Amino acid sequence: MRARRLTGSLTGSLTGTPNGTPTRSMNGPLACLAVVLLTLTAAGCGLSGGSDDSGGATAGGCPVDKGNVGSGKLTGDVKGGITFQTTNLKKDFGNYFNGVIKAFEKAHSGTSVKWIDDPGDSQFTQRLVADAQACTLPDVVNLNVNTSIALTRAGYLLDLDRKAPGSGEPFGAAMWKSSVFTDASGAKVHSAYPWYSGGIAQTFNIDLLKKAGLDPAKPATTILGMFDDALKIAKVSDGKYYATVANPIWRIPADWQQMGVKVLSADGKSFTFADDPKTVAWVEAMTKLYKAGAMPKDSLSSNQDASTLYAQGKLVYGSTNPNYLRFIQQNNPSVYKKTGVARYMLDDLGHTVGAPQYISVAATSKNAPTALSFAQFLTNAENQLAWAKDPNVVIFPSTTASLDDPFFQSVKGTDPFAEARRTVAEDRKTATADEIALSPGELNAITAQVQLAMQGKKSAEDALKEAQSKADELLKQGS
Amino acid sequence: MTTATPPRTRRLRPRWRDYGRPRELIVRYLLLLLVLAITIGPLLWQLLASLKGVGEDVFGSNASLIPHHPTLRAYREIFAQVPVGTYIRNSVLIALLSIASQLAFSTTAGYMLSKPGWKGRRSVWVLLLSSMMFPFESIMVSLFLSVRDLGLVDHLAGVWLPGFVGAINVLIMRAAFLAVPREIEDAAMLDGAGEWKRFRHLYLPSAYGAILVVTINTFISAWDDFLWPLIVLRSEEHFTLTLGLARLQTSSFGYDQRMVMAGSVISVVPVLVLFVITQRWFYRGVASGGVKL
């Protein structure tokens, strides 16, 4: 009854014939039907729009220039304007990017690059989703691994193998080989240039490590070995400090991958982590650490990663992303001085995995030749090295030439920044980008189950099985 | 019963006992202090953190509550690193635009919705109520497509448009108009005052407080909104304050906790000032600010 009145009034307001006479209510059901039919047909057209559009070329449902899709090298003049979007880099690196843009515009007269800087962090993918749907993606865009996967699958990114063959040459071989994503047809393609990376390393509070009788010069080399050390820390800490934070979200699936667990099946269609006894051992070890007080009880589901607590001097192990050293330096200088850096636990895998940031060209670009040219310019050895030399950051380039630069090969100094540069530069030579990229939904679903196990509400096996089935369901609905 | 209060004899300097019995006063102030502790206690630490110097620890066992070397460095840094002035100008523009349209349309709509005697108002009421219930996440992309079709991407107007009139404000105004005693209106009607005249000279002044509530409400939601401006705006010169200050707190390259705090102080102060100025008018309504003036 109420519902009918609602639709009745809707019709009125939509068609502009509100009617004050009592007879109106009799039109209710009819009007309602009309609205439903109208909207269904309208939306029906909208929904099928992309696919039966036989004339023009499309990418991700958007009409695009023919040259941007299909086979054949991208050709065209490098001139005109493009947009270039980064993710929150303007505040810290405005000068660097303005310099790169100016140099590009100078090298290619008649071009102009409009720089957009998304103020959100990498978690904020909403704007990208909205932009993609509206066919308004920036021409050159900075993506993380998750958005690269999603946009490649939906067909929004330029296929570099076809459109710019050979352009992967300058990048580190292991890095380039592993920077592939699955397109709509299921083929593995290069749709993004690997860019900078923070690298991965162990960081720890030397003082606290010594208190537990551990030797800072001999850091753990396996994940479970580190957990053993953490247990020793819990025994002497008496709740005054902790080994690390509890939320498993920071360790999944990197720890598993490092331990040699097969997280995903070869065809990428189902998860397999629950089938490996090593994962069960890992969950049991985490549970033990949580119970023993090696981790703060209230950090089980917290959004705060290790950096905040580490900065308070309450954690032995800090974040594994050396970038955060700058955060420590700025917020708690006293802890910064006590920080040690060591090679990450290579464990069974023998090398580290960690996706870098990526630079892609949108297939919907109206000026793809210029966009492609800028993407290559931005990621070339010279420009990447120039940025990595910024004294305020610890980041690493993706090109071989820049990693071979003396800047990384002979690092001077003993402060945490220098230590990190030395350690990670060594590591980057063998590192690959084929990190298992869980979607936020999958990651949350798996994490939630491990949390239950850590609380003792479920056995490790049960939790992992449930986690796997939930993640599989998400994987299925997303593909 | 509606008698006009006789003009009070006002002393220039009121004495304490004019405010009530001492015991009642003490209880009142104790309660006020209690609520004060609950409401702003948790925020104080943040404010103090924004005043800490570079060498001082922001948190941890070494960190003290009171800054030892209070400094405005974090504030200076923010103004040096990001164009706060531009951000504030954009936020104010959007807020003013929203206030203007919200006030104009929520008062007229709320007024008519409070009136009996026309068919369909129940449906309209349900329509407006419903429009507040759609989860924003689920309509966001559609909204963006509309704004794109109107050519308003990266325009302040694109941020303003979808919220040019809010159902919530219409309902607030409706409730306020419903509270106006029917007798007054009847009298006006019999005097032959037309709809507009009654609205303008009788109802609007009576709903003084509600209008202020709508103004403040609109100002704050325009001021605080993050997700929608993020999606619509592109260029730095169009950024709003929340958008611009978000840079300070999400960088994966580390961020200065003092600056995050300072940033939030900067965004709160203008609204708080507005509130401090206007709060005395909230409680006036019919009695003093309205019809009986």
Place this chain on the structure above:
Amino acid sequence: MPAVRAVRTLPAAGAPAPAPAAPAQPSPPSRLRRALKAVTPGPAPDAGGAAIYRRWWLPWLWMLPAIVGAAAFGVFPFLNTLLLSFTDAKPLGGASAFVGLDNYTRMLGDSDFWLATRNSVLYAVIVVPLMVVLPLLLAVLVEKNLPGIGFFRSAFYTPVLASSVVVGLSWQWLLADQGLVNTWLRKAHVIREAIPFLSDSWLILLSAMGLTLWKGLGWYMIFYLAALGNVPKELHEAASVDGAGAVRRFWHITVPGVRQSMMLVGTLTGIGSLRVFTEIYMLGGSTGGPGGADRTLPFYIRDVGLDPLSGNAGYGSAVSVALFVLTLGLTLLAQRLTKEDDES
């Protein structure tokens, strides 16, 4: 009854309105008088309060902008959501197919959906009554113009303005195992072990409700402040003379006086508490509490629908529709129960 009306001398229709004769008793408000003086009477007004609009379109004209706004930027996009809920669309668009009621049948068998629904409903059931009453008490407390009251009002309003980053940090600082609350309780020997505000799923939910209340108190306080102005002072004075205590005056004068506002606050907080996301995210993390046990419906919509990688916009839309139906249903039910029917 209508004291004002009784004393009015009624002008003859068509004649210029004479200045009201000096009334013997209750004088009509002077501004009204001024207003009425300015009025040149138009066509004879409809009799009584229940005006029937001769020109049927007049009310619609007044309502037009609001209706257009609600339709174009609310209902219309939501119709799109409604349609998507019958498809298997992806957040990033592209090809999609109609799947009939599949999303809805899946929803009915989805235990996570029901858990989220339970949390959302629980949230509304607990938060709404408190949010209707506490701000009213607060408004009564700051209503009187005492010295320094402006400061208190502004301070009570501050949480409304605080950014969510700051609020999140503050509340973690309060509720952590070694946070302020636990430290004080330990010092007072009330507890020995820390109360796990941030790791027990029930306590996370309750803490989130506390956060919602804390943030909303000041906002609804000004709401009530504005409404209290409409409660005639004379009633209070008269009741005082009759010897009615503060509590009795509150129940018999204040509450009936702000009844409309209480209804509205109930409606608004009901809608608001069914849309809670941030509070849970701040206190329970991105999983929505350990094991995802504290996820609310909007939280669940984000998880299943918006994720560009593994999201299903079709299913997310179906849950959105369910949330909408639930919100509208509960609101209308509450209206029924409280018998707010101004139509009658």
